[in-house]
Amino acid sequence: MEEKKYADPQYLEEEYDEIDIMELLRKLLKDWKLILKWCGVGVVVGLVVAFSIPKEYTVSAKMAPESVSKTGGGSLGSLASLAGINLGSMSTADAVYPDLYPDIVSSTPFVVDLFPVQVQFKYKKEDMSSDLYTYLKEYTRVPWWGAVMQAPFDALGWFMGLFREEEEPVEGYATLNPSALTQEQEDIAKAIRESVSLAVDKKTSVISLTVTAQDPHVAAVVAREVISRLQTFVTNYRTEKARQDLEYYETLYEEAKQNYFASQQRYAGYVDRNQGVVLQRVRTEQERLQNEMNLNYQLYNACAQQLQAAKAKVQQETPVFTIINPPQVPLKRSKPNKPTILLACVFLAAVIAAVWILWGRDIIAGFRKPEDEEAAEQPEKGSEAPAKE
Numbered sequence: 001m002e003e004k005k006y007a008d009p010q011y012l013e014e015e016y017d018e019i020d021i022m023e024l025l026r027k028l029l030k031d032w033k034l035i036l037k038w039c040g041v042g043v044v045v046g047l048v049v050a051f052s053i054p055k056e057y058t059v060s061a062k063m064a065p066e067s068v069s070k071t072g073g074g075s076l077g078s079l080a081s082l083a084g085i086n087l088g089s090m091s092t093a094d095a096v097y098p099d100l101y102p103d104i105v106s107s108t109p110f111v112v113d114l115f116p117v118q119v120q121f122k123y124k125k126e127d128m129s130s131d132l133y134t135y136l137k138e139y140t141r142v143p144w145w146g147a148v149m150q151a152p153f154d155a156l157g158w159f160m161g162l163f164r165e166e167e168e169p170v171e172g173y174a175t176l177n178p179s180a181l182t183q184e185q186e187d188i189a190k191a192i193r194e195s196v197s198l199a200v201d202k203k204t205s206v207i208s209l210t211v212t213a214q215d216p217h218v219a220a221v222v223a224r225e226v227i228s229r230l231q232t233f234v235t236n237y238r239t240e241k242a243r244q245d246l247e248y249y250e251t252l253y254e255e256a257k258q259n260y261f262a263s264q265q266r267y268a269g270y271v272d273r274n275q276g277v278v279l280q281r282v283r284t285e286q287e288r289l290q291n292e293m294n295l296n297y298q299l300y301n302a303c304a305q306q307l308q309a310a311k312a313k314v315q316q317e318t319p320v321f322t323i324i325n326p327p328q329v330p331l332k333r334s335k336p337n338k339p340t341i342l343l344a345c346v347f348l349a350a351v352i353a354a355v356w357i358l359w360g361r362d363i364i365a366g367f368r369k370p371e372d373e374e375a376a377e378q379p380e381k382g383s384e385a386p387a388k389e
Contacts, residue, residue, distance in 0.1 A: 027357055035353045042349025046342035053341075054141040057216040058334035059223045061209045062325040065098055065234070098205045102198040104233060105226060108178050111189045115173045117225050121215035132222065133173055136191050137184070140214050195219075196226060206324065216330045223327035231321050242317045246310040253303040260296040267293045 028035065104110055115133040122128070123139050130139070173185060181189065197210045209226060213219035267289040274282045 024358055028354060031357045034357065035350055038349040038353035039346050042346040043342065045349070046345030049345065050336055050338040050341040052143045053336040054143070054214050055333045056212050056214055056335040057219050057330045057332075059211045059213075059216075059219040059327045059330055060325065061223050061227060061323070061327040063207050063209070063227065064322045064324055065205065065207065066320045066322075098200045098207060099202070101200060101207060101230060101234075105196060105198045105230060106193050108181070108189065110229065110233070111192050112173070112176060112178050112181075112185070113229060114192055114222065114225060115176070115188070117221065119215075119218045119221050121218050132192070132218075133188055135215075135218060136188050140191075192222075196222065198226075209327075211327070212334065220327050220329045227321075227323070227327070231319075234321075235318055238319055239314050239317045242310065242314045246307075246314055249303065249307045249310045253300075253307045256296065256300040256303040260293070260300040263289070263293040263296045 115131065117132045118129060119132055119135055120127065120129045121135060121139065128139070176185065195212045197212075199208045200206070201208070209223060211219045211223040211226065213222060267286075270286060270289055274286070
């Protein structure tokens with residue numbers, strides 16, 4: 001009997017895959033000229049895309065906020081200690097903690113406050129200055145395909161505007177309502193949100209700020225303004241209660257001061273008018289005026305102490321931001337990365353060419369083959385018809 005030879009199925013599968021791969025490589029090498037043509041097209045497209053994207057500069061800054069916690073307990077500490085509870089170890093964290101800083105920076109009131117920031121920049125090799133709103137509206141460039149893609153929407157908006165009531169267009173931010181922005185104002189606010197990025201390291205609480213603009217000086221100015229306004233916002237929040245207390249104590253201090261000076265003048269005038277008088281009612285009135293003056297002085301002195309304590313409280317509640325890495329004017333652009341764009345376009349063109357060579361032709365031929373067969377069958381039927389007659 002003949003011996004049957006059995007091969008390992010796994011070995012056959014590997015050999016079959018290897019043969020397929022070699023066949024694919026042979027197909028690609030056979031049409032290497034087509035691949036080179038597609039790569040040339042990719043080079044042209046990559047150059048067009050790379051030089052069409054406007055230059056952008058990125059400014060980075062890092063700062064560390066002061067961690068503030070308010071200990072709880074107060075007068076309840078002694079009562080809680082009787083029950084074995086230590087309220088001194090319990091603390092209430094500040095409501096505006098660093099994790100909320102990105103939301104604060106991207107909020108509409110914060111963004112619209114950046115509209116009037118004055119910036120200096122170069123436009124067509126000329127030194128110019130304007131506010132940030134005007135700079136983003138009139139002096140920033142967009143890729144040409146952005147205008148092409150926006151054209152249909154502009155045409156649609158113009159067509160829909162024919163059926164609407166005429167409204168006076170609002171340009172600029174002279175009439176600004178943060179709760180009801182115009183379309184132009186919303187576009188500028190969106191551009192600012194996209195250019196400003198704030199991240200917080202949850203472990204170290206270090207705040208990283210990045211600002212991107214088409215001019216390096218504009219990016220640096222906006223970064224400094226964002227840091228300054230964020231510090232002001234957090235400081236105003238944390239010191240709001242202390243500042244209200246300070247205003248209240250200033251009012252009490254002024255009232256106590258006026259009352260003390262008035263009582264002092266009344267006492268001095270009464271004593272001057274009654275020099276050498278030994279009547280008991282005169283002495284009684286003098287003692288009353290003196291006691292009133294002393295009482296007003298005590299109130300005046302207490303209010304002065306409370307006022308000084310309130311001023312110290314405001315200073316104590318004022319947070320401190322440590323600027324680890326201040327914003328600096330960048331020397332090199334961050335976008336676009338032309339070599340990366342060029343390589344990506346060439347690679348994509350080579351992939352498209354390879355897919356066309358390996359599978360695209362076969363798929364197109366598969367669709368055309370049934371149509372050719374049907375077209376060939378129709379003349380044959382037409383030629384057979386007269387023969388039957």
